[in-house]
Amino acid sequence: MELDGDVIVGIRPDIGWVHRAVEKIAETKKFVQVIPLIERPSIIDSANMNVGYVRAVEKLLGVEVPDRARYIRTILCELNRIASHLYGIGIFGNMIGTSTIFMWSFGDREIIVELMQELTGARLTYSFFLPGGVKGDLPDGFEEKLEKGLRYIENRIPEYNALFIENPVTEDRLKGVGVIDREKAVQIGLTGPNLRASGVEYDARMVGEYGAYKDLGFKPVTRPEGDSFARLMVRFDEIDGSIGLIRKAIREMPQGPIMHERTKGMARQVLMKVPEGEAFSRVECGRGELTFFVVSKGGDKPYRVRMVTPSFRNLIGFETALVGHRLADVPTVYGSLDYFPPEADR
Amino acid sequence: MSALVAPWPISLILEPEVFIPLVYPGLVVLTLTLLGIIWLERKLTAKVQRRYGPLYVARKLGGAAQPMADGIKFVFSEQIIPRNTDKLVFIFGPLLLFTFSILPVIGIPLSPGYTAIASDISLLIVVALVVIAPIVLLMVAWGSNNKFSLIGGLRTGT
């Protein structure tokens, strides 16, 4: 970061601190073993990572997921998105200095993590989706717990507004800081809430062919301003959107099998030979759009797994947002772009 | 009164001349209130953040001994003096900073009958002593010979 006195003149991100070579290791593992591997980069958003890879493998296999599995996938992905947004808001609050918001959002996130543990058994890394379907069905009594948890989160959001959003200190620090306008955001290829906060109405859930978003009638949330405050508010709006999606998904949950016949049972999964070919899939993670490009040479190990994560594509947002601002604005913009280093370095 | 002359050391402590600065509004009570305030502040921030504060240190008192535990830890931890700093200023800076921030107390009348320096210009003394603290702060910032701490010192000093 080059400074002229207090004003930032130039920025060159120095990443690679958490580069653990996921793509190189994926070439030494079987197709099913790659699932826990690609979840580790963004551990707080692992269901969306998992669904991205699994969609690519399903395209290679030419397998269609039964309806009930699609709905269960949507529920877990949306729950994970709420937890990921609460994590981002918590870190953002901590960077601005209000550690109360850090504690509040992490405390509320525990409710969602508890729900996901109820459904899948794990706190953070679920590996719940397999090529062809979902590992387990909804536990009984899950609907009431889910409804209770979601109502709790809905009652908590107004308290966040009162303490954090309507408070003048936050507005002075966030409004008009780190502005990325519409054309610039599209040109540098931002993704996720950062893109929608600059007024671009694009969400991979609209165009992606995964989950039950088309049947649930999903519409993205956008804000025109494009500054740090808009990015924060888009995340809060998306939490409400996700709560609505989950409730609708639970109401319209179809009956039926949860796994495709050809890939039922762990034995078939492990010894699965994927036919030769390439598949590209894109999925909306908590932080943005995640794309997978899986190439298979017919063996039981992938030839090449390419994974471009949202934080890696948001990395370029720092230069446009920060140049010209003061040194004190760096934490504000860093938190608002919700940059998660392990996800960017893979 | 004289029948109750206590043995020699206790009657010395009970003398008002010694008792006031040393015990009541003086050192002992001051440190106790200091520890109490630190403990209360940590408990209150925890209560605002919907969690317990320090708890298992002295379970029955609700973690009251936490400041003492921290103090003991600092007493026994290693003093690191970096090589390229100005040794003298680096060591005496914090000491002076603490003394100059406590020093104005001598001008303040602790109880109706008792002040350390009983004079009619004691307000002037207090104001004069309070002014010195930022200068010592800059000395501390200058002592550690590191541009970030210098910037920090300038920002807090002015």
Added chain:
Amino acid sequence: MERVLRIASDTLKSVAKELAAEGFDHVKSLTGMDRLEEGLIELVYHISSYLNPALRGRIVEVRTEVDRSRPIINSISDVFPSCRYMELETRDLLGVKFEGNEEPDPLILPEELKNTWPLRKDYKIPEEGVERGRKNLEKIGARRR
């Protein structure tokens, strides 16, 4: 994938300009694949559009090959700035030199792994597997079951 364009490596910039004119505005992902047998490195660009509602759902896949011993190609980060860091990452991991987008120090790898190009197929890393496990057991002299 609806549209796949296989083009020679030197016409990449002109194709990128055409796509930009057509309404595509960002690169979703740039994949570098090392084809050891044919002695080639294949670059796959996935380009799509945010603003143009007609093209929003469609992704164009542009594929070019570069010779493995002399992997040089001109960069399209001036047409699509969004792929600047992806090009730098491919340079670090695969050794493909993008003219017009050079940076002295590596983006993702540490200093000592600067020119090792780990994603190439000839850069081997220890693999797991039953045979390897058995060899370790013999090394320890474990009783053969």
Added chain:
Amino acid sequence: MGQKKERVILLGNLENAVRKVGTRLADMRPIRNIRNWGITFSLWPVPLTTACCGAEFAATMSPRFDMERLGVLPMASSRQTNVLIIEGTLTRKMAKAVKIIYRQMPEPKFVIAMGSCAADGGIFWNSYNIVRPKDVLPVDVFIPGCPPRPEAVIRAIMQLQDKIKRKLKYRMDAKERPRKRTQRQRVPRRV
């Protein structure tokens, strides 16, 4: 009176003498207990999130598994901390930073390696960019799990507290630390 007798006072190396007396005195029964009690209940970790286990460490700080009950308070500057928690995988670049921070910490310092990646590489064991923390730092407590649950992190802190109560010897500074031979593993052997 005659000539004044020269009295030779054997001073020896004063600095060493004071150091020895200090360490022996600090290891005496009453002082050792108070010191160990003080250190166990105020373990302040460095907020150094090396990798993805940081999410679970943050969950340990959150209201539900509140770490501050045990007196653990993440402190900003590494001068006031005495625990270094390596949260997750240690890459080569991060290992250099961790080494610098470890040297900055004052002496009674401990290292907790959190997660199976920090124990022995975990799921990234065959990556070319991974360093085992046990080759870089003397590690006191390992926490299994990927990511370990917050209860496991708190159990590790309790284990560290027991370890301190049982066998912490007083050392004035790093010079007296017993040099344990840590075998250097340079690059994972190429197959």
